[in-house]
Amino acid sequence: MKFILLPWNPELVITGTSIMGINPETGKFCSHVDFWDSIKKNDYFSLEGLWDVLKQLQIYKTPDLESPKYQILKRTANYEVRKYTPFIVVEANGDKLAGSTGFNDVTGYIFGKNSRSEKIPMTTPLFTQAFDAELSKVSIQVVLPLEKYISSLPDPNQETISMRKVEGGIVAVLKFSGRATEDVVREKEKALRSSLINDGLKTKTGCLLAQYNDPGRTWSFEMRNEVLIWLEEFSLD
Missing domain, CATH: 3.20.80.10 (Regulatory factor, effector binding domain)
Known part of the structure; x- marks a missing residue:
């Protein structure tokens, strides 16, 4: 995902597992928990997770040229x-x-x-x-x-x-x-x-x-x- 609010458009990458809970009576989703591969504490609001996002906002200048896919x-x-x-x-x-x-x-x-x-x-x-x-x-x-x-x-x-x-x-x-x-x-x-x-x-x-x-x-x-x-x-x- 490109973070377009910053001029250098850093790319935010989050991988992991999403667990969805379903209410058996209504058949609708009732809970959603994400577990990121990049952090150990996957609390609702994790300072570790915030720091992980901030690190990805570092300036990297990638030329607008073709590169391997x-x-x-x-x-x-x-x-x-x-x-x-x-x-x-x-x-x-x-x-x-x-x-x-x-x-x-x-x-x-x-x-x-x-x-x-x-x-x-x-x-x-x-x-x-x-x-x-x-x-x-x-x-x-x-x-x-x-x-x-x-x-x-x-x-x-x-x-x-x-x-x-x-x-x-x-x-x-x-x-x-x-x-x-x-x-x-x-x-x-x-x-x-x-x-x-x-x-x-x-x-x-x-x-x-x-x-x-x-x-x-x-x-x-x-x-x-x-x-x-x-x-x-x-x-x-």
Whole structure:
């Protein structure tokens, strides 16, 4: 739900369980209790619940650009679980999660440095993916528009970049603002993985860093960054 009373239109996300009581004599609803996944005390008026709402009003500047499609399945106090549909990325080798090595190669492809000199619309976020537990084997990725198919895309001019389809799936996400330095990203990854393990969820190796903003044009407190960890399995039961 978009909170349109504020100029940056923050998105309020509440997941949980609603229990409806029915009067057996009239057959009409007589009670309604909501249990939020993000709080422990689900009283009629919970200060914890109010604080949970206020936290979601934080300023995050998300560019008006196309991004991969997802559905939020669950939102806890520490992370949210999303289901992503497949998308295509153009990628190059990187050096570290918060690094920029390979950035000019992948952006050059969408700006026309390809076999047809075709310019491809910009999207968001910029992904950096670590494939191993040490977060050392890294690629930098730009998401291509959803209407594109690999067979219809121009070939890269450089051997350093490639394209592939990300099949989508279930991912846990921790959102944060500020500058996504290497130390901060690794700290967020550890915190997210710890929360998932504590909740009994099975995680895949590695993680992704999603950066939505141009650091040269966005105030630090407005930046939207996310650490994502793919899950082996997930059930709402």
